[in-house]
Amino acid sequence: xxxxxxxxxxxxxxxxxxxxxxxxxxxxxxxxxxxxxxxxxxxxxxxxxxxxxxxxxxxxxxxxxxxxxxxxxxxxxxxxxxxxxxxxxxxxxxxxxxxxxxxxxxxxxxxxxxxxxxxxxxxxxxxxxxxxxxxxxxxxxxxxxxxxxxxxxxxxxxxxxxxxxxxxxxxxxxxxxxxxxxxxxxxxxxxxxxxxxxxxxxxxxxxxxxxxxxxxxxxxxxxxxxxxxxxxxxxxxxxxxxxxxxxxxxxxxxxxxxxxxxxxxxxxxxxxxxxxxxxxxxxxxxxxxxxxxxxxxxxxxxxxxxxxxxxxxxxxxxxxxxxxxxxxxxxxxxxxxxxxxxxxxxxxxxxxxxxxxxxxxxxxxxxxxxxxxxxxxxxxxxxxxxxxxxxxxxxxxxxxxxxxxxxxxxxxxxxxxxxxxxxxxxxxxxxxxxxxxxxxxxxxxxxxxxxxxxxxxxxxxxxxxxxxxxxxxxxxxxxxxxxxxxxxxxxxxxxxxxxxxxxxxxxxxxxxxxxxxxxxxxxxxxxxxxxxxx
Numbered sequence: 001x002x003x004x005x006x007x008x009x010x011x012x013x014x015x016x017x018x019x020x021x022x023x024x025x026x027x028x029x030x031x032x033x034x035x036x037x038x039x040x041x042x043x044x045x046x047x048x049x050x051x052x053x054x055x056x057x058x059x060x061x062x063x064x065x066x067x068x069x070x071x072x073x074x075x076x077x078x079x080x081x082x083x084x085x086x087x088x089x090x091x092x093x094x095x096x097x098x099x100x101x102x103x104x105x106x107x108x109x110x111x112x113x114x115x116x117x118x119x120x121x122x123x124x125x126x127x128x129x130x131x132x133x134x135x136x137x138x139x140x141x142x143x144x145x146x147x148x149x150x151x152x153x154x155x156x157x158x159x160x161x162x163x164x165x166x167x168x169x170x171x172x173x174x175x176x177x178x179x180x181x182x183x184x185x186x187x188x189x190x191x192x193x194x195x196x197x198x199x200x201x202x203x204x205x206x207x208x209x210x211x212x213x214x215x216x217x218x219x220x221x222x223x224x225x226x227x228x229x230x231x232x233x234x235x236x237x238x239x240x241x242x243x244x245x246x247x248x249x250x251x252x253x254x255x256x257x258x259x260x261x262x263x264x265x266x267x268x269x270x271x272x273x274x275x276x277x278x279x280x281x282x283x284x285x286x287x288x289x290x291x292x293x294x295x296x297x298x299x300x301x302x303x304x305x306x307x308x309x310x311x312x313x314x315x316x317x318x319x320x321x322x323x324x325x326x327x328x329x330x331x332x333x334x335x336x337x338x339x340x341x342x343x344x345x346x347x348x349x350x351x352x353x354x355x356x357x358x359x360x361x362x363x364x365x366x367x368x369x370x371x372x373x374x375x376x377x378x379x380x381x382x383x384x385x386x387x388x389x390x391x392x393x394x395x396x397x398x399x400x401x402x403x404x405x406x407x408x409x410x411x412x413x414x415x416x417x418x419x420x421x422x423x424x425x426x427x428x429x430x431x432x433x434x435x436x437x438x439x440x441x442x443x444x445x446x447x448x449x450x451x452x453x454x455x456x457x458x459x460x461x462x463x464x465x466x467x468x469x470x471x472x473x474x475x476x477x478x479x480x481x482x483x484x485x486x487x488x489x490x491x492x493x494x495x496x497x498x499x500x501x502x503x504x505x506x507x508x509x510x511x512x513x514x515x516x517x518x519x520x521x522x523x524x525x526x527x528x529x530x531x532x533x534x
Contacts, residue, residue: 033053033054033055033056033067033110033111034051034052034053034054034124035051035052035053035054035067035076035078035110036049036050036051036052036121036124036125037049037050037051037052037078037121040095041079041093041094041095041096042065042078042079042080042093042094042095043094043095044094044095045094045116046078046116047118049119049121049122050116050117050118050119050120050121051116051117051119051120051121051123051124052065052067052078052113052115052116052117053113053114053115053116053117054066054067054078054110054111054112054113054114055111055112055114056109056110056111057111057112060081060089060106060109060112061081062081062082062083062084063080063081063082064080064081064112064113065078065079065080065081065112065113066078066079066080066081066089066091066109066110066111066112066113067109067110067111067113068089068091068102068104068108068109068110069104069108069110070102070104071102071108072101072102072264072292076110077091077100078113079091079092079093079094079096079100080092080093080094082099085103087105087106088103088104088105089103089104089105089106089109090103091103091104097334098265098266098334098336099266099288099290100290101264101265101266101290101291101292101336102290102292103290125203181410181413181414184410185407185410188403188406188407188410189403189407191399191402191403191406192399192400192403192404192407194399195395195396195397195398195399195400195401195402195403196396196400198392198395198396198399199392199393199396199397199400201380201392202380202389202392202393202395202396203393203396205378205380205389206378206389207377207378207389207390207393208375208376208377208378209375209376209377209378214369215369216366216367216368216369217262217335217338217339217341217365217366217367217368217369218261218262218263218335218338218366219260219261219262219263219333219335219338219341219365219366220260220261220262220363220364220365220366221258221259221260221261221331221333221341221343221363221364222258222259222362222363223242223256223257223258223259223329223345223362223363223364224241224242224256224257224259224362225241225242225246225254225255225256225257225345226239226240226241226242226254226255226257227239227240227246227251227253227254227255228240228251229250229251230250232250234247234249234250235250242356242362243356243360243362245353245354245355245356246304246353246354246355247352247353248304248351248352248353248354249352251304252303252304252305253301253302253303253304254301254302254304254354255299255300255301255302256299256300256301256302256329256345257297257298257299258297258298258299258300258329258331258345259295259297260295260296260297260331260333261294261295262294262333262335262338262341262366263294263335263336263338264291264292264293264294264335264336265290265291265333265334265335265336265338266288266289266290266291266333266334267286267288267289267290267291267296267298267331267332267333267334268284268286268287268288268289268331268332269284269285269286269298269300269329269330269331269332270282270283270284270285270286270330270332271283271285271300271302271307271327271328271329271330272326272327272328272330272344273307273310273311273325273326273327273328274325274326274328275311275314275315275320275322275323275324275325275326276323276324277315277318277320279314279315279318279320281310281314283310285300285329286298286300286331296333298331300329302327302329302354304349304354307325307327307349308325308349308351311325311349324348324349324350325348325349325350326346326347326348326349327346327347327348327349327354328344328345328346328347329344329345329347330342330343330344330345331343338366338368339366339368341366341368343364343366345360345362346360347360377389377390380392422454422477422492423472423477423492426454426477426479426492430454430458430468433458433461433462433467433468434467434468434470434479435467435468435469435470436470436471437469437470437471438471439471439473439478440469440471442487446482446485446486446487447485447486447487448486448487448488448489449486449487449488449489450489450490450491451488451489451490453490454479454490454492456490457479457481457488457489457490460481460483460488461481464481464483466481466482466483468480468481469481469482475493476491476492476493477491477492477493478490478491479491
C-alpha cells in the first residue's frame with residue numbers, strides 16, 4: 001500500500017472510531033468524553049494540559065477519579081471521590097488540602113477516568129485548530145488524488161505487455177484556465193498561505209498571559225455573642241449582647257456567632273481551653289462544613305458550667321490550683337486558593353463572669369497575602385504588526401476557510417468555462433501530453449490510422465509511453481502518435497471552416513513539395529476534413 005493509501009486508511013479508521021464513540025451505547029464502548037486538565041489540583045498524577053478520557057457508569061465508588069459539571073465554576077471538574085453524602089458525592093483534588101465545596105449527584109457526573117494521556121490535551125487542541133484541520137483536509141484530498149492517479153498508471157503499465165510507460169501528468173485545471181481566473185487563483189492561494197502562516201503563530205501561542213501577583217486575602221470574620229437573662233438589677237433588659245460581660249449569677253450559657261465573608265471553602269469551629277499552668281485542650285464545636293457563595297454564618301453555644309468543670313478536672317489531674325479559664329472560640333476557614341484563616345475570640349471565664357479579653361476586637365480581617373493569577377490577552381508580532389492572539393486566530397480561520405471555499409468555487413467555475421474550440425479544449429485538458437512540432441511528412445511505408453476522438457489518441461499515447469505530436473496548418477489541427485510501425489492520427493478543424501487547399505504543381509525533385517498526407521488504412525469516407533497540403 002502506498003503512503004497516501006495508508007494515510008487515508010488511518011484517517012478513515014480514526015473517523016470511524018470517533019463516530020462509533022459518539023453514537024454507540026455505553027454498554028458497547030461508546031459515549032466517551034474527554035477532559036483537558038488545567039491547574040494543579042490533581043498533581044502529581046495530572047498536570048495542566050493532560051488529556052483524560054472518561055466513561056459514564058451506573059455506579060461510582062469512593063477512590064475513583066470522576067469528572068463532574070460544576071455549577072459554581074461553570075465548567076468540568078475532575079477530582080477524586082473521597083466520601084458519600086447521601087445520594088451525593090464528596091470530591092477532593094489530590095493536591096488540595098480541602099474538600100470541594102459542591103457535592104454533585106450522579107446526574108451531574110460525566111464519567112470515571114479510563115485513559116490518561118500526558119500532554120495529550122495540548123496536542124489535541126493543536127490538531128483540532130482550524131488551520132490544522134484545513135491542512136489535513138488538503139493533504140487528504142491531494143493524497144487521495146495521487147493515489148487514484150497512481151492506480152490508473154499502474155493499470156496502464158500492466159496493459160503495456162512489458163513496456164514501461166512513463167507517468168504523464170494530467171493538465172492542471174488552474175494552469176489551463178483563462179488568465180483572469182489564473183490571477184484569481186494566485187490571489188486565493190496567497191490569501192490561504194497567509195492564513196496558514198498566521199495560524200501557525202496564533203495557535204501555537206496561548207491566548208492569555210498568566211501573571212502572578214501578591215494580593216491581600218479577602219477573608220473577614222465578625223464575632224458576636226448574646227444570651228437571655230431574667231429581668232434583674234444586673235441588666236437593663238432580658239438580653240445581654242457583646243461586648244458586655246456575662247454574669248454567671250443570672251446566665252450559665254452564651255451563644256457565640258461567627259459571620260465569615262470571603263471566598264468559598266470549608267468552615268469548622270472549636271474551643272481552645274487553657275489556664276496559667278500550661279495545660280490546654282481543644283473541644284470541637286462544629287464539624288467541617290463546605291460552603292459556597294462567599295459567606296458563612298454559624299452559632300455555637302457555650303455551657304459555662306461544663307467549661308469550668310473541664311478546667312477543674314485538669315487542675316485535679318495536674319495538682320495545680322484551678323484559676324481563671326481562658327476560652328478561645330476559633331473558627332477555621334479554608335477558602336479555595338487562600339491560606340487557612342483562623343482568628344480567635346478570646347474570653348476569660350471565672351467563677352463570677354465571662355468577659356472579653358482586653359483589646360479583643362470583634363471584627364478581624366485575614367492579614368495574610370495570597371498569590372493571585374491575573375490573566376490578560378496575549379499579543380503577537382506578525383509581519384510587523386502587533387495583534388491580539390484571539391483576533392489572530394479568528395483572522396487565520398477566516399482567511400484559511402475562506403480561501404478553501406473560494407478555491408473550490410473557482411475550480412467549479414473553471415470546469416464550467418466552455419472552450420472556444422475543440423483544439424482549445426484538447427489543449428486545456430491534455431496540455432502536458434502534447435508536444436508542438438513543425439508540419440512533418442509521413443513515410444509512405446507507415447500505415448495511418450485515423451481515430452474518431454482525441455480521447456482514444458490520448459489513451460494510446462499513455463499506453464505506449466509516447467507524447468502526442470501536434471501542429472496547425474491551414475486552420476487544421478493535426479495530432480499524431482507514432483508507434484514502431486503505425487501512425488495514429490486525429491484531426492480537427494478550427495472554429496472557422498476552411499476551404500480545401502489544392503496543392504500547386506511542384507517539381508518532384510523538390511523535397512519540400514512532398515505530400516504530407518499518405519493514404520489512410522481506414523475508409524476514405526470516415527474522414528470529413530480536406531487533405532493537408534503545402
